[in-house]
Amino acid sequence: MRYLVTGGQMKQVDRYTIENIGIPSLVLMERAALAVAEEVMKHGQKTDRIWVLCGNGNNGADGVAAARMLHLKGYKVFALLVAGKEKGSSEYLTQVSIAEHTGVNLAGFSDLIPGTCDILIDALFGVGLDREILGRYREILETIRRCQPKFTVAVDIPSGIHSDSGQIMGIALKADITVTFGYEKLGTMLYPGKEYSGKVLVADIGFPGESLERLKTEYFTLDPEDVKQLPKRPAYSNKGSFGKVLVVAGSKNMSGAAYLSALAAYRTGAGLVKIFTVEENRTILQTGLPEAIITTYEAGEAEAGTERFKELLVKQCEWATAIVLGPGLGQEGYVRNLVEEVLANAYVPIVLDADGLGTIASNPELTSYFTENIIVTPHLGEMARLTGSAVETIQKQLITTAREYADRFGITCVLKDAVTIGALKDQRTYINGSGNSAMAKAGSGDVLTGIIAGLLALGLEESDAAAFGVWLHGRAGDMVKEKQGEHSILARELTEEIHSIR
Numbered sequence: 001m002r003y004l005v006t007g008g009q010m011k012q013v014d015r016y017t018i019e020n021i022g023i024p025s026l027v028l029m030e031r032a033a034l035a036v037a038e039e040v041m042k043h044g045q046k047t048d049r050i051w052v053l054c055g056n057g058n059n060g061a062d063g064v065a066a067a068r069m070l071h072l073k074g075y076k077v078f079a080l081l082v083a084g085k086e087k088g089s090s091e092y093l094t095q096v097s098i099a100e101h102t103g104v105n106l107a108g109f110s111d112l113i114p115g116t117c118d119i120l121i122d123a124l125f126g127v128g129l130d131r132e133i134l135g136r137y138r139e140i141l142e143t144i145r146r147c148q149p150k151f152t153v154a155v156d157i158p159s160g161i162h163s164d165s166g167q168i169m170g171i172a173l174k175a176d177i178t179v180t181f182g183y184e185k186l187g188t189m190l191y192p193g194k195e196y197s198g199k200v201l202v203a204d205i206g207f208p209g210e211s212l213e214r215l216k217t218e219y220f221t222l223d224p225e226d227v228k229q230l231p232k233r234p235a236y237s238n239k240g241s242f243g244k245v246l247v248v249a250g251s252k253n254m255s256g257a258a259y260l261s262a263l264a265a266y267r268t269g270a271g272l273v274k275i276f277t278v279e280e281n282r283t284i285l286q287t288g289l290p291e292a293i294i295t296t297y298e299a300g301e302a303e304a305g306t307e308r309f310k311e312l313l314v315k316q317c318e319w320a321t322a323i324v325l326g327p328g329l330g331q332e333g334y335v336r337n338l339v340e341e342v343l344a345n346a347y348v349p350i351v352l353d354a355d356g357l358g359t360i361a362s363n364p365e366l367t368s369y370f371t372e373n374i375i376v377t378p379h380l381g382e383m384a385r386l387t388g389s390a391v392e393t394i395q396k397q398l399i400t401t402a403r404e405y406a407d408r409f410g411i412t413c414v415l416k417d418a419v420t421i422g423a424l425k426d427q428r429t430y431i432n433g434s435g436n437s438a439m440a441k442a443g444s445g446d447v448l449t450g451i452i453a454g455l456l457a458l459g460l461e462e463s464d465a466a467a468f469g470v471w472l473h474g475r476a477g478d479m480v481k482e483k484q485g486e487h488s489i490l491a492r493e494l495t496e497e498i499h500s501i502r
């Protein structure tokens, strides 16, 4: 597990380290600049023309220091001091003075004769960027972009990307590599910032652990080594030891979603999976997934809300360790009854997805059944219907949208997008780094519900099941993509890689 920070939190880490621990600001900066210079040396030749675009804050100061290091190593460096000294930070003024004493080529932006730039070090703005880039700075960034540097290394975060939201503040520079300091910022994990950042390298510049721990940051991501935390399968066990997943899914002419969800739950490790669906789906599901138990109902009895139907449903809910509710249920009138009965009678974790969420959006009074063991997994369109906000608005504020929805009901909200957010009920917020666009295909979401339910069945509590489920799902997508390329993945193939991750 890796913590992530907002720009504001990073500034607090800096301040605490400098003021309370006593590591001087210039010492941190020296290590930051060295990490940048080393990365440039890995990618550049001494004959390359290296431009360092420097603002007059501490990001620019990092840039000036990196320019000095490269200059002293014999590289052809030009530090472009574009912001003037008047309002420069004290560290910036110090770095410029050192650069002058060491003979670094310093140039103003007006001295720049647009020409070839082999390597650009982007140190205009870091986590201090707090407003739209306009006027002269915008012109500078446009000019730099026109020069088309062959390789760009961003210092801390690409200039123009907001460190909390990943949004472009008017204009931004794309990097091939971002060398960030101490902890990764949310802005390089979230689109479009993620795309602008290229490969993100986190340099340890000496912040002690306590400088972050005291902030109690709630943002985190998972990495491949975290798979060790998933439960093992004890030898002395039987199928009852690994939980029972009830998949309430599918409708007439729609059996695929139930199949994918049930298959994924089995592949994740659940001991028993039962599909509760309409009678029309019995044969196809039994043939496709003979390992699953199939229990069926008639749409008519669900519509009428008969006693037999209610009793049958209560029995299924009592049987289950975890429930998936929604994939492929469709939008017939009876679905509301079905969703309400499950929500009212289940006392186990429920993964509520797809048409289950559509039902909630059309019947908001059903949220009165929400308890802390609900995990909702909306994509942006479903979230728009649940909240009444526009998709474009949600996309720009994924974290706050997911967090607000989760907190409103005390539930876990997995907001699915190219970067999925897990606003967990324990107040931690998960930002997913696995997965790829090959997964943007029908059925991927159904697989996710099954994976999360499988983890719940293995005994993970809701917050962990949601975060690990999203991570496993994306990781499976990455592994299938490696084998099959980006266009041909089928959702069911995601389930075939779950074993190779664990």
Ligand SMILES: NC(=O)C1=CN([C@@H]2O[C@H](COP(=O)(O)OP(=O)(O)OC[C@H]3O[C@@H](n4cnc5c(N)ncnc54)[C@H](O)[C@@H]3O)[C@@H](O)[C@H]2O)[C@@H](O)CC1
Pocket: 014, 015, 018, 024, 025, 026, 028, 029, 032, 055, 056, 057, 058, 059, 060, 062, 089, 124, 125, 126, 127, 128, 129, 130, 131, 132, 133, 134, 137, 155, 156, 157, 169, 181
């Ligand atoms: N000792 C420290 O504090 C350390 C700081 N470090 C660097 O310091 C950076 C943060 O430095 P600063 O806080 O000085 O901020 P920045 O250098 O990111 O920004 C400089 C200034 O630009 C101004 N600004 C913001 N948005 C603007 C806009 N749209 N148009 C024009 N001006 C704008 C702000 O007033 C800000 O103070 C980090 O990203 C990192 O690179 C690192 O060297 C690590 C150690």
Ligand SMILES: Nc1ncnc2c1ncn2[C@@H]1O[C@H](COP(=O)(O)OP(=O)(O)O)[C@@H](O)[C@H]1O
Pocket: 354, 379, 416, 417, 418, 419, 420, 434, 435, 436, 437, 438, 439, 440, 441, 442, 443, 444, 445, 446, 447, 448, 473
């Ligand atoms: N570009 C992408 N990069 C990474 N993951 C993606 C991308 N596009 C979609 N996904 C993932 O694929 C899944 C799609 O889910 P969903 O939209 O519910 O699909 P469906 O309803 O067809 O099953 C989500 O988990 C989402 O995060």
Ligand SMILES: [K+]
Pocket: 059, 122, 123, 124, 125, 126, 154, 155, 156, 157, 158, 159
């Ligand atoms: K930068």
